[in-house]
Amino acid sequence: MRSIIIAAATVLASAGVTMSQDNAKKEDPATAKAAAPASTPQNTGYAIGTFFARQIKQAGFKVDSAEVAKGFSDVMEGKEPKFTEEQIQQIMQAAQAESSKNRDAESAGAADKNKKEGADFLAKNGKEEGVVTTKSGLQYKVMQKGDGAKPAATDTVKVHYHGTLLDGKVFDSSVKRGEPISFPLDGVIKGWTEGVQLMSVGSKFKFFIPSDLAYGDRGAGGDIGPGATLMFEVELLAIEKK
Numbered sequence: 165m166r167s168i169i170i171a172a173a174t175v176l177a178s179a180g181v182t183m184s185q186d187n188a189k190k191e192d193p194a195t196a197k198a199a200a201p202a203s204t205p206q207n208t209g210y211a212i213g214t215f216f217a218r219q220i221k222q223a224g225f226k227v228d229s230a231e232v233a234k235g236f237s238d239v240m241e242g243k244e245p246k247f248t249e250e251q252i253q254q255i256m257q258a259a260q261a262e263s264s265k266n267r268d269a270e271s272a273g274a275a276d277k278n279k280k281e282g283a284d285f286l287a288k289n290g291k292e293e294g295v296v297t298t299k300s301g302l303q304y305k306v307m308q309k310g311d312g313a314k315p316a317a318t319d320t321v322k323v324h325y326h327g328t329l330l331d332g333k334v335f336d337s338s339v340k341r342g343e344p345i346s347f348p349l350d351g352v353i354k355g356w357t358e359g360v361q362l363m364s365v366g367s368k369f370k371f372f373i374p375s376d377l378a379y380g381d382r383g384a385g386g387d388i389g390p391g392a393t394l395m396f397e398v399e400l401l402a403i404e405k406k
Contacts, residue, residue, distance in 0.1 A: 224263040275381040275391030282374055282393030285330055289372055302355050303372035307397065310366020315349055315403045317357055322346045322402040328395050335387035335394075344401055353378050360400060368399040 201207045220227060238245050247255065290297045294305045315321050324344045327336045338345050349357055355373030363369055373394045375381070383390040 223260075225259050226262075272381070272390075274389055275375075275383075278389055278391035278393070279375055281330060282391065285393060286372060286374060295372070298358065300354070300358060300377060301374045302358055302377055304359055304362065305370045305372075306367065307370055308366075308368035308399070310364040310368075310400065312365025312367075312400075313403060314364050315361055315400070317350045317361060318348070320346055320348050320404045321360060321400060322404055323360070324399040324401060326397045329387070330393055330395070333387065335385070339397075346404055355394070356396075356398075360398065363398070363400040365400050365402060368397065371396045371398060 235245065237243075245252070286297075286301070286303060289295055290303055292305075295303055296305070297303050322344055323346075324338050325336075326334070326339045328334050334340065349360055353373070355371060355377035358377070359369065359371045359373075371394075373396065375391045375393055378392065378394045379388055381390045383392060388394065
């Protein structure tokens with residue numbers, strides 16, 4: 165049993181799944197404490213089953229639930245498993261490879277879809293009044309013009325920003341947090357490095373950033389999908405002294 169759990173945990177971890185409570189459904193602490201079930205063999209067994217099922221689904225493995233139960237019960241009852249430890253490792257590795265292949269295919273399909281949507285949006289948006297398109301494909305619109313200095317790519321800048329997807333979903337916002345951020349301008353996505361250099365301190369621009377100037381086909385985090393076009397409202401507050 166222990167060797168199978170370790171094997172499963174190793175393969176799931178290598179597939180990008182963390183074996184921790186962070187992946188489980190989050191419950192309200194007060195409710196969870198009040199309704200905590202007894203630690204009986206039945207409850208513990210069910211909890212382990214649901215925990216591993218969530219990890220398996222998240223990893224994208226295709227499994228037969230009845231065979232999962234059969235393999236589990238065989239080990240728990242002291243029966244000889246129908247596969248050797250070496251065969252189990254081989255099966256798990258093959259399942260990991262298939263899962264990875266499926267995820268790559270899904271990601272590529274999502275990237276193609278998102279890039280097409282982004283290209284269509286940018287083609288239309290580029291014709292809007294006040295929108296400027298640079299040679300790289302970056303688009304921007306001046307919302308407020310400042311009269312301060314313009315930063316170089318090697319400068320550290322202090323900004324307020326509000327980032328959304330094409331559907332309007334906010335994925336990051338210093339404005340919502342109520343706290344501006346400072347960063348080296350050459351240490352961020354290409355669209356920011358290029359765009360913020362066009363701004364004078366005190367300016368506020370809206371940027372429309374194609375995926376190749378943002379996070380590309382890899383996306384970022386849970387909200388920015390592969391091939392996503394991003395929109396930012398950026399206010400340049402200051403160029404910080406070195």
